[in-house]
Amino acid sequence: MPARRAHLAPQSSHGELAEALAALRTEFSVPEAFPAAALSEAAETAAPEVEFDLRDVPFVTLDPPGSRDLDQAFSIERAGSGWVVRYAIADVAAFVRPESALDLAARDRGQTLYLPDGTVPLHPRVLSEGRASLLPGADRTAYVWTVRLDDAGAVTGCDVRRARVRSRAQLDYPSAQRDIDRGTAAAPLALLPEVGRARAEQERLRGGASLNMPEEQITETPSGYHIERRFPLPVEEWNAQLSLLVGIAAGEMMLAAGVGVLRTMPAPSTEALGAFRTRVAALGEPWPAGLSYGDYLRSLDPASVRTPAVMQAAAALFRGADYAAFDGTPPAETRQAAIAAPYAHVTAPLRRLVDRWGLILCAAICADTAVPEWARASLPQLPELMRASNQRAAQIGSAALDRVEAALVAERIGERFTAVVIEVRGERARVQLVEPPVTAQCPAAGAAAGTTIEVRVVGADIRTGTIQLELA
Incomplete structure (x- = not known):
């Protein structure tokens, strides 16, 4: 753990x-x-x-x-x-x-x-x-x-x-x-x-x-x-x-x-479950046939860099509480x-x-x-x-x-960080810095969910809580 x-x-x-x-x-x-x-x-x-x-x-x-x-x-x-x-x-x-x-x-x-x-x-x-x-x-x-x-x-x-x-x-x-x-x-x-x-x-x-x-x-x-x-x-x-x-x-x-x-x-639709299977397979964590959804999640390694992306996809399945x-x-x-x-x-x-x-x-x-x-x-x-x-x-x-x-990186403008790609939507990627574990968005530019990339902090506004990243 x-x-x-x-x-x-x-x-x-x-x-x-x-x-x-x-x-x-x-x-x-x-x-x-x-x-x-x-x-x-x-x-x-x-x-x-x-x-x-x-x-x-x-x-x-x-x-x-x-x-x-x-x-x-x-x-x-x-x-x-x-x-x-x-x-x-x-x-x-x-x-x-x-x-x-x-x-x-x-x-x-x-x-x-x-x-x-x-x-x-x-x-x-x-x-x-x-x-x-x-x-x-x-x-x-x-x-x-x-x-x-x-x-x-x-x-x-x-x-x-x-x-x-x-x-x-x-x-x-x-x-x-x-x-x-x-x-x-x-x-x-x-x-x-x-x-x-x-x-x-x-x-x-x-x-x-x-x-x-x-x-x-x-x-x-x-x-x-x-x-x-x-x-x-x-x-x-x-x-x-x-x-x-x-x-x-x-x-x-x-x-x-x-x-x-x-x-x-509500339960996720058949289409949503199918999309989840496709997504986690692309992440390198395929959901084996015959294994229940819950057992699949319980089998994930918390220390893996791919797990945050899988969990993000799983959280998106259950909406509408x-x-x-x-x-x-x-x-x-x-x-x-x-x-x-x-x-x-x-x-x-x-x-x-x-x-x-x-x-x-x-x-x-x-x-x-x-x-x-x-x-x-x-x-x-x-x-x-x-x-x-x-x-x-x-x-x-x-x-x-x-x-x-934003305060954690406000004095580190220009520095490079390793980040895990959590999800990609269109031209934007949601990433989490490995250290400190800050979550923000950056240009996708071919990045794939579940992979690690290098980013640079180019701006941070504590008042609004906004962070600007670019690919390094």
Whole structure:
């Protein structure tokens, strides 16, 4: 697995870059302060009493280091030859009254935004990083999913209900991976690799494919802005399988009940798959006949210079992700094609608006009680709210990365760099410099995707995030 690598923008450009990144908040109309009434509600609304007490269950959280908005906690135990997975999800609905100032502010935001100079939370921090967060040692109400798995990781039973829980520990990915690798991981972390691998195999059998693209992270430190690209650790992928497990269960539950909001994505067409086969063959990474799409992607070498181009082509296959709300007749598209199953967002209510509705609906379905009328009436609004929020988040992320990348090469005008050609469209090629790993465009001039070329930086504007390259 490629090592985590950090690249620092030159100190001389720090001020200009800081200004360019701060301007994103104005450029994309990022909401800043919450209304006073929303802050008051977040700090003072009392959580309801719940019937079930699961504080004896050894839940733990697993997140990036330093996280405070802890949406999920898990516990795993063996049950015969299979497992019982309990997945506790923060009870945001306990603090957010329908149509209240806090609810309206969250609907306006849609999701937590991640900017290089700080996050813009979906809910006030007193709630998202305090009263509703599943912090260790704190009593919390949560939506607890209990999912029973057989020895192959297939679901044999599932339910969700509100309960009181208490997380035992706050784990982070690097230390959790070290403990697993050393064989010193305690329960329930010790069982996560077993369940994660079993669920990954279930994904393979369904025909799903996790792309596992390298992550790009921008962080601010006293020495300047860093950009990091890395592949997820195995423990992150196993943990993600728990979230997918619950999301699939929620999607199937909503479809069976005839009410809900799904995260959908259409399957690629036969023509698109054919074009993908042709493209990857030209890249020198042919997709063998008889090998599934997911198995093909899993067979790629992350260290190969051709892999980024293949992954770029794969990402282009799955487009059109959307939300589909329904009450009665299910939507025309009910599956998330990359997951190869019905799927709903329910595992991150502190950071994503739609999850609050999904949890409320699923809890009502399992309890065989009526879905709250306010939730049913507002379902049709959710897809558009989430589309707008996702669009703003994607635009901010892309613009921020462009500006940091421009800062990385701003003082290297005229220098030559080796670059990997990711894709070619007409007369332009999209390339990634090998060091630092900056992505930009240059004239194609016969360049082929999956090959390496030499380019020269001829311009970089930090303010706009534009980089000009020419073939060397």
